[in-house]
Amino acid sequence: MSIINQFYQALQSGNNLEAVAQAAMQMHVSYPIEDIHGLDAVQTDYWQVLNTAMPDIERKAYIEFSSEYQGHDWIAATGYFVGTFTHDLLGIKPTQKSLYLRFTELVQLEQGKVANYYIILDFIDVMNQAGVNPLRKSLGHDGLIMPPSTMDGLYPAQESAAQAKESEQLVMAMLDELGRFDGQSLQSMHLDKFWRPDFMWYGPAGIGTTRGIEGFRRDHQGPFVFSFPDRVVDHKATVVKRGNYVSTGGWPHMHGSHLVGGWLGFPPCGKNLELRVIDIWRRQDSLLVENWVGIDIIHMCKQMGLDVFAMMQDTFYVK
Incomplete structure (x- = not known):
């Protein structure tokens, strides 16, 4: 199991979060959630927001890979949080249907634990799914985003x-x-x-x-x-x-x-x-x-x- 999946498993259970994340970790989330500091705040100001809206929430990445950058280990990933949209999400009223919340993220590790977490959540797409997007219709195609055509995005092979x-x-x-x-x-x-x-x-x-x-x-x-x-x-x-x-x-x-x-x-x-x-x-x-x-x-x-x-x-x- 990847360190990010372990991170979300710990958030969901409320146990052993400090085993996978630094106590002083910082989370940087797309507007309006914004910057969060420390594990307690990550639990309340980030995870509870998503988990309350989708009690059966599940993270489904279809691309995830890691490498070193400037002396730190980093992970890049994208995919969807999937769950039943049963409660309000930041003022977006629930549909009682399946919700696909797209994410794109960069995660920095220190000593094998999550230290800095940058994530863009596509709340406009949530508005689209709920039928309440106040912006004009996209010029391009709206809808679910496909995984790689090669279906090899989860820790892809590397020749060298x-x-x-x-x-x-x-x-x-x-x-x-x-x-x-x-x-x-x-x-x-x-x-x-x-x-x-x-x-x-x-x-x-x-x-x-x-x-x-x-x-x-x-x-x-x-x-x-x-x-x-x-x-x-x-x-x-x-x-x-x-x-x-x-x-x-x-x-x-x-x-x-x-x-x-x-x-x-x-x-x-x-x-x-x-x-x-x-x-x-x-x-x-x-x-x-x-x-x-x-x-x-x-x-x-x-x-x-x-x-x-x-x-x-x-x-x-x-x-």
Whole structure:
């Protein structure tokens, strides 16, 4: 059993949490849960929130792998918390049906225990499932996110350290290419050098899933880069790599000024926003073929002066 599954087993039972997590562990959760310090707070301010909403909650990762980064052991993972949505979740009213709460996470270990835990929970997708999303419909496909086409995402095989390094170099070169946007044409970023034509980009609710370079440009990249023309990716972000898989992410991972309207249908707010982003990439041969993306969109909206949870309440629950 992985250390993260042991962590959740201990949270569920309320026993021996200190055996798998540092007493002073810090948890960084997407808005509105935010930063949590210490095991007692993790239990009450994070786990009880999820477990109360879904008493039969179960963590189902379909990608999880680890590596060393800057002297620490890190784990990257994505998948769903699955359970019956029987009680209120942060003001979202229960459906009494199965709920799939998507997560994307980076976890730092110290002495074999969880020390820092970064997790993006897709609460907009929960709103979609409950029929109360106040934002416009995603341009891309909304719905369940697929596991890797190769079905090898749980601690994938690694031929050698060189294989993981090659995957990392490809991702970093691709990120550099994304930084070459000339402000005029999406063609100035030559993604065909890095992505296979049938590339799958599994975006968060609000953006959705896209297929191929043109689908990505139409449904996400175009609206985003023109709305945030000075966006900068933080290359100091954490990098986890194993075999053909690479994860990059940070808290924040990107900054950009919202200067033009179009992204998610919002008018420009003129503010410089920080973006919490966690990506997981899969390489096949010399090209990238799949990308699972967690973005704390509700936190971005909050920086724009928009409270998505308040908008949800005003729109759907207040008569």
